[in-house]
Amino acid sequence: RRVREYVADSPFEYQKNCLLYLPKDLKKCRRGSQEEAEMIAGHIHSLICSTYGHTLVLFTSYHLMGNVYQMLRDEIPFPMIEVWRHSTEEITRFKQMDNAVLFAAGSCWEGVDFPGDMVSSLIIVKLPFAVPDPISEAQKKEYANLKDYIQAVIVPDMQKKLRQGFGRALRTETDTCVVSILDERAGEGGRYHEEVMCALPSCKMAKDIKDVQHFIRNRKGVEYYL
Template sequence: LQREMERLQDALQLCRDVLKMALGRSQLLDTAFDRVTQIQNRLTRVCDTSIMGYSYWFECTPRHFSLNITPLSVANKFQEQVDAHGGSWVFTSATLSVSGDFQHFTSRLGLKAKNSLALSSPFDYQSQARLCVPRYLPEPNSPQMAQKLVSILTPVIETNKGRCFFLCTSHAMMKDLTERFRQRLDLPVLMQGESSKQALLKEFTELGDALLVATGAFWEGIDVRGDALSCVIIDKLPFTAPDDPLLKARIEDCKLNGGEPFYEVQLPDAVIALKQGVGRLIRDKSDRGALIICDNRLVTRDYGKMFLSSLPPIPRTRSVSNIINFLQPSTDVVIEAE
């Protein structure tokens, strides 16, 4: 990589030297000179990894190569915008807090909030929803995980007649589950990436009995109300992949500042991501459905309490059978006395 970067820098310098001799001959040549100078300056900056406070990373695809600088925090820049514009600023969302605390959000943006308020939900989760963390699951990264999930969750999806989102934390799991469910289910099984996001949503709601297996794009910003979606399954707690360059840089920066990276960086990010995924289920006062999170760490690890305390107050169970009973349509029996 260093060798190729040197070749690129040498080529740019040659272009600049040649263009410099032609300055003033035409507007096009002058513009090309300015452009080469700009690219050189950017390349010098992106290669100067001695400047702290940034994540430096590169990415390769079959057709492209990119060099990137990502700031570890936008707090200072954002605070400058707040000060420059003045006035009152209101930040609102369903996923700003972690265990009722807004500190993770405010510190990322450099905010010094005058007031903060956590409003209770208008939904009656006690009657509208159930949360299940199934028993007897293998470890989250176990090779048998996909096979086990299909085995224990097929009856749930069949009982619910589809109408289910299966949200995954990786593309590999998404593809594995899709293939296995298509072998087991007679219901339509849709997968993110096989068509556009909007086309998939439209097909999902029109079919009325489909399972949609998806990843990141469907964890947030999706609003499916009513009977069209009454079951959301999440394969595991959405911790950011450990090889993510920005995460690695933030962890290193946190350590340098004497912090605890897991509790200050990784855990809050995962809690907010989980809240976003859970929020796909109950979208209206008349909605009803089941949430299944297939990760034992939610109940076996101490940090699981932080996840649970950040979620809506949904009644919990470890039994998949209880979820099946909850999802079965209620039947009213009318007896006429003679």
């Protein structure tokens, strides 16, 4: 029997409707430090105000999420919701608000639908590298060295989850969204910049917060700000 194959183009106009923001002024901080949490909180605050709420913030660490949430809970002029272990009630509450901010981790990286202006700003705090476990430790022994293992297993796994998280941004053909990655390893010259760019569709790029503000102002109507 013959097998016919067909590859369809994506219906989403990423170049027109999506802006990928990789801040130029990200500092390299010690993982888990107070300095790291404060830096991330500062960037998130600027982005939320620039897009007038309508924000989903995806974390890879519940600990970091909790710290940043506490820093911003009294500083943001929009409703803020924190989701622990995929709470359906909290996600539903977020969807019922017009310009809220949702802090999430875990399973919220995939399978959650936020169409329209509900999420016009998607913030990915850290690249979603998997946490080592006994299976990955055993798998590592199959490779000659650590570098080969990272390139063959760790990076492709990160790219897959990054694409899943990115998919929360545009859910319909008319959606418009800013996607920000606050991991210095993803920025130009960063260790995993090329891998990030290969994983995501081609979008307009930005390094300055003013470009984010300009993008939102030019693609959202008056009702978006009400």
